[in-house]
Amino acid sequence: MIKQHLEQIKQGEKNPVEFAEQVLQEAKEAQQHGYFTYLNQNLTKDIKKTQGELKGLIVSVKDAIWVKGMPSQAGSRILDNFIPFEDASLIKKLRQKGAVFLGKTSQDEFGYGSFGINTRKEWIAKNPKNYEKTCGGSSSGSAGYTAYTKYPHISIGESTGGSIACPSSFCGVVGLTPTYGAVSRYGVIDLANSLDKPGPIGKTIDDVFFIFDLIKGTDEKDSTSYYPSKPKQESKNELKFGFVSELFNPDVLSKEVYSEFKRALKKIESKFQVEEISLKENIEYGVSVYGILSMSETSTNLAKYSGLRYGKEMPPENKTYNKYFSEIRTKEFEEETKRRLLLGTFARMSGYRDAFYLRAARARTKLFKEYSKAFKSVDIILNPATPYTAPSFEEIKTMSPLKQYFADLCLVPANLAGLPHLSIPLPREEDKMPQGILLTAKHYSEQELYLAGKNIEGLL
Amino acid sequence: MEIDKKIIEIVAKNARLELNNSEKEKFSQDFKEIISYFSKLENMQLTDEKPSFHLPKLSPKYREDIPSQPLGRKALLLIKNKEDGYYKGPGV
Numbered sequence: 001m002i003k004q005h006l007e008q009i010k011q012g013e014k015n016p017v018e019f020a021e022q023v024l025q026e027a028k029e030a031q032q033h034g035y036f037t038y039l040n041q042n043l044t045k046d047i048k049k050t051q052g053e054l055k056g057l058i059v060s061v062k063d064a065i066w067v068k069g070m071p072s073q074a075g076s077r078i079l080d081n082f083i084p085f086e087d088a089s090l091i092k093k094l095r096q097k098g099a100v101f102l103g104k105t106s107q108d109e110f111g112y113g114s115f116g117i118n119t120r121k122e123w124i125a126k127n128p129k130n131y132e133k134t135c136g137g138s139s140s141g142s143a144g145y146t147a148y149t150k151y152p153h154i155s156i157g158e159s160t161g162g163s164i165a166c167p168s169s170f171c172g173v174v175g176l177t178p179t180y181g182a183v184s185r186y187g188v189i190d191l192a193n194s195l196d197k198p199g200p201i202g203k204t205i206d207d208v209f210f211i212f213d214l215i216k217g218t219d220e221k222d223s224t225s226y227y228p229s230k231p232k233q234e235s236k237n238e239l240k241f242g243f244v245s246e247l248f249n250p251d252v253l254s255k256e257v258y259s260e261f262k263r264a265l266k267k268i269e270s271k272f273q274v275e276e277i278s279l280k281e282n283i284e285y286g287v288s289v290y291g292i293l294s295m296s297e298t299s300t301n302l303a304k305y306s307g308l309r310y311g312k313e314m315p316p317e318n319k320t321y322n323k324y325f326s327e328i329r330t331k332e333f334e335e336e337t338k339r340r341l342l343l344g345t346f347a348r349m350s351g352y353r354d355a356f357y358l359r360a361a362r363a364r365t366k367l368f369k370e371y372s373k374a375f376k377s378v379d380i381i382l383n384p385a386t387p388y389t390a391p392s393f394e395e396i397k398t399m400s401p402l403k404q405y406f407a408d409l410c411l412v413p414a415n416l417a418g419l420p421h422l423s424i425p426l427p428r429e430e431d432k433m434p435q436g437i438l439l440t441a442k443h444y445s446e447q448e449l450y451l452a453g454k455n456i457e458g459l460l
Numbered sequence: 461m462e463i464d465k466k467i468i469e470i471v472a473k474n475a476r477l478e479l480n481n482s483e484k485e486k487f488s489q490d491f492k493e494i495i496s497y498f499s500k501l502e503n504m505q506l507t508d509e510k511p512s513f514h515l516p517k518l519s520p521k522y523r524e525d526i527p528s529q530p531l532g533r534k535a536l537l538l539i540k541n542k543e544d545g546y547y548k549g550p551g552v
Contacts, residue, residue, distance in 0.1 A: 223521070287497075303476075308541070313539060317550075320551055327478065342471050342487055345475040347498075358511055361513060362506050362512075364512040365509040401494065418516055
């Protein structure tokens with residue numbers, strides 16, 4: 001879709017300025033559904049000035065990712081007024097090739113959530129399939145708008161524990177979470193450094209991999225970034241799939257998701273070799289390990305939000321440093337952010353650190369070994385992306401915080417291991433909410449993930 | 461594990477958050493449920509596993525130590541609490 005669109009622009013069959021006007025007009029109308037934290041009113045001026053192979057490409061960007069000159073506040077009030085003075089490295093790559101940026105998309109504050117509700121009321125994205133329901137989170141606006149728009153579109157999201165695949169599944173779009181470090185984190189506002197992974201959300205498999213190829217690569221500004229210049233190509237006659245037995249379970253999945261996944265597996269089995277694999281410990285302990293590690297990292301990362309160097313400020317006179325720092329954080333952080341800050345601080349405190357933080361870091365090693373074992377017999381691991389379809393905002397109100405963390409049960413294992421994964425929408429009847437199937441591959445095996453996705457998409 | 465308002469107060473002080481009584485009560489209840497679930501990690505058999513702080517394991521390649529253009533005072537441009545090119549903050 002994107003490639004054909006760019007070709008039409010190149011051949012003069014589409015006028016990029018008219019296209020930008022149409023997209024901006026539609027985005028303004030979409031704003032009532034909460035997809036954007038900021039809309040670029042200069043889009044048409046921007047598109048006139050650009051040149052390059054991406055001339056005509058309009059991209060929206062999750063609020064946590066820096067776009068020069070646009071407010072970038074990770075869905076948080078504490079970063080009000082913060083406008084980055086440069087682009088994130090991945091944004092710079094797209095801009096240099098001629099892409100323009102439609103605006104910033106809504107999200108849970110700093111990425112803390114699976115339903116896009118932990119932010120300002122006007123930034124809570126409504127699912128375009130049913131506005132009473134969530135888009136998922138935390139890249140809620142990115143997936144919601146990509147599903148909403150009738151135009152060719154790419155949104156850049158970011159996943160820590162499932163924030164690309166969850167909203168992609170709930171909204172019926174394609175989400176690619178790359179290998180950890182494959183795309184630079186420079187200019188991505190941290191949630192948890194060892195887990196954050198920016199990646200594309202689009203309407204088709206071809207679109208997300210087209211963009212991934214442009215944004216991947218080692219970046220000297222991010223020492224944890226790396227992508228092999230020649231990824232290992234294993235020549236295989238046929239890909240071998242494995243499904244996770246613990247996630248193909250009617251006790252874990254909603255009835256609807258269970259039967260949809262069963263149907264999809266049958267179709268894949270009709271053409272490919274599919275075997276049952278076990279990720280028992282990942283499913284049993286993944287949410288705990290992820291919770292402890294991500295909240296611990298969060299609690300140190302958010303220490304910098306003190307109301308001093310950027311974002312919200314208060315008059316500093318007549319206040320001690322601690323009072324000023326505590327007051328502004330208490331006033332501006334959302335409840336879920338406070339909860340995670342408290343839990344993360346607790347897990348690192350003297351007396352608890354060994355039992356929680358260090359034990360979880362050791363457990364992470366063991367959980368990865370379980371994946372390594374599974375990948376000895378299969379190339380691609382399959383499971384439903386989410387245990388249920390998008391819940392309504394009313395249903396979410398009845399869930400405890402712990403129950404909400406389980407929305408990412410099917411996604412935290414791959415995120416903890418830093419493995420690339422792809423959520424593809426399953427075909428559904430018109431009156432049904434979308435649901436995604438998740439494909440996971442080995443580190444740096446995005447090419448294999450692409451081939452697997454293309455192979456099964458026609459079958460589903 | 462005993463989780464009470466006292467622990468929440470200590471944690472909140474370390475996290476630089478000021479909680480009112482109803483928040484202390486609410487977060488105590490949430491802590492009980494969440495920490496109780498996280499504590500199940502005690503049942504996981506661990507032997508010689510070393511902690512993983514990043515996956516995949518990477519050997520960071522740093523750029524050469526050559527001076528380059530620093531950000532300078534660009535970061536100061538957006539804040540209001542400044543004086544003579546310095547941040548203006550509360551007393552320590």
